Amino acid sequence: MLIVGIAGGTGSGKTTVVKKIMEVFPNSEVIMIPQDNYYRDNKGITLEERQKINFDHPDSVEFTLLIDHLKKLKKGKSVEMPIYSYLTCLRSEETINVKPSRVVIVEGILILTDPGLRNLMDIKVFVDADADDRLGRVILRDIVERGRSVLMVLERYHDTVKPSHLQFIEPSKRYADIIIPGGGENQVGIEVLVSIIEKHLTKVKA
Numbered sequence: 001m002l003i004v005g006i007a008g009g010t011g012s013g014k015t016t017v018v019k020k021i022m023e024v025f026p027n028s029e030v031i032m033i034p035q036d037n038y039y040r041d042n043k044g045i046t047l048e049e050r051q052k053i054n055f056d057h058p059d060s061v062e063f064t065l066l067i068d069h070l071k072k073l074k075k076g077k078s079v080e081m082p083i084y085s086y087l088t089c090l091r092s093e094e095t096i097n098v099k100p101s102r103v104v105i106v107e108g109i110l111i112l113t114d115p116g117l118r119n120l121m122d123i124k125v126f127v128d129a130d131a132d133d134r135l136g137r138v139i140l141r142d143i144v145e146r147g148r149s150v151l152m153v154l155e156r157y158h159d160t161v162k163p164s165h166l167q168f169i170e171p172s173k174r175y176a177d178i179i180i181p182g183g184g185e186n187q188v189g190i191e192v193l194v195s196i197i198e199k200h201l202t203k204v205k206a
């Protein structure tokens with residue numbers, strides 16, 4: 001099993017890169033595991049307190065569970081992946097059954113910050129983008145998908161997103177084997193990743 005880690009700042013275009021890769025391959029051969037599904041469950045605190053959580057800090061992610069799931073998939077076992085809601089900041093009672101696959105893409109802003117998770121990855125990718133471009137995407141996404149106002153998004157960006165990016169995410173770029181500047185618009189970078197995955201799949205089938 002080939003494990004590909006795709007990291008990068010909030011709004012860098014990681015999801016677009018992953019989508020374009022997934023479009024090339026059948027679902028049974030390549031699966032995607034989002035880091036976001038492994039945010040810690042916060043049932044013990046109020047919604048107001050949950051909404052103040054810094055989701056750009058490594059402590060917000062249950063890396064031990066993510067690592068355990070990847071190890072099980074590598075051994076050929078299915079796992080029950082959590083479902084996380086940004087609206088309630090809680091995990092759903094339901095889970096998603098994930099079956100082992102030849103290639104697993106792990107995607108998320110913090111995945112290169114954890115040494116245990118990094119050690120499981122065969123290829124580490126960092127999607128890079130200009131800070132202004134990232135902010136623009138974050139504003140649009142958080143308003144549409146997460147029900148936040150422009151003011152809420154800007155306050156959050158200033159208070160947690162930007163400081164955490166500089167402290168944790170940007171430094172994790174040094175662990176990347178491949179850096180893709182320009183996010184999802186970088187067709188050459190995406191084609192390089194596709195060719196690496198194709199080569200692996202061909203080798204497995206041979």
